[in-house]
Amino acid sequence: AQSVTQLGSHVSVSEGALVLLRCNYSSSVPPYLFWYVQYPNQGLQLLLKYTTGATLVKGINGFEAEFKKSETSFHLTKPSAHMSDAAEYFCAVSDSGSARQLTFGSGTQLTVLP
Amino acid sequence: EADIYQTPRYLVIGTGKKITLECSQTMGHDKMYWYQQDPGMELHLIHYSYGVNSTEKGDLSSESTVSRIRTEHFPLTLESARPSHTSQYLCASSDPKVPYGYTFGSGTRLTVV
Numbered sequence: 533a534q535s536v537t538q539l540g541s542h543v544s545v546s547e548g549a550l551v552l553l554r555c556n557y558s559s560s561v562p563p564y565l566f567w568y569v570q571y572p573n574q575g576l577q578l579l580l581k582y583t584t585g586a587t588l589v590k591g592i593n594g595f596e597a598e599f600k601k602s603e604t605s606f607h608l609t610k611p612s613a614h615m616s617d618a619a620e621y622f623c624a625v626s627d628s629g630s631a632r633q634l635t636f637g638s639g640t641q642l643t644v645l646p
Numbered sequence: 647e648a649d650i651y652q653t654p655r656y657l658v659i660g661t662g663k664k665i666t667l668e669c670s671q672t673m674g675h676d677k678m679y680w681y682q683q684d685p686g687m688e689l690h691l692i693h694y695s696y697g698v699n700s701t702e703k704g705d706l707s708s709e710s711t712v713s714r715i716r717t718e719h720f721p722l723t724l725e726s727a728r729p730s731h732t733s734q735y736l737c738a739s740s741d742p743k744v745p746y747g748y749t750f751g752s753g754t755r756l757t758v759v
């Protein structure tokens with residue numbers, strides 16, 4: 533069974549500041565890891581994913597995440613926050629079943645202060 | 647532009663009513679999913695389908711049922727809605743050619759009064 537823990541249900545940063553959203557996972561097999569963003573009243577949009585290969589993954593809107601196996605982490609970062617980044621962010625891990633099910637964390641609400 | 651559509655976007659309904667939440671996708675994806683999301687909580691998989699005439703229950707027990715008669719259509723039905731069913735329901739589909747490439751709909755926010 534796999535699980536995801538997102539530290540901090542709410543994170544606030546100033547516009548232009550570094551964004552760091554934390555995600556730790558538990559998996560008995562090599563994981564596939566994802567970050568999704570959900571804007572108000574919208575569905576989830578894939579930001580980036582790690583499957584195999586390079587451990588530093590770049591996504592849309594200037595976000596990136598680094599897979600660290602030794603720390604079982606997949607933290608999401610962005611060097612400079614923009615007001616439009618305000619949203620809820622979900623980290624997810626896949627299972628190894630053929631249905632390709634995702635297990636989600638509880639989400640982190642990002643607020644960007646002017 | 648969304649390729650997966652959910653209707654209605656919002657629904658307020660009385661206890662005991664039967665409801666069907668619609669989900670349609672135009673991408674020809676075989677695999678489709680229903681997730682339930684309570685405010686401030688993680689998404690929980692309640693149903694999934696490998697393709698036509700295939701339906702499976704997910705990790706979270708749900709009183710809802712689903713059907714998959716056509717590839718593009720994956721409706722979710724509650725025979726008798728209760729206040730405990732109040733939640734957001736998100737539909738998704740995935741493309742086997744894109745490893746773990748999920749596309750999500752905008753969701754249906756259901757309130758049962």
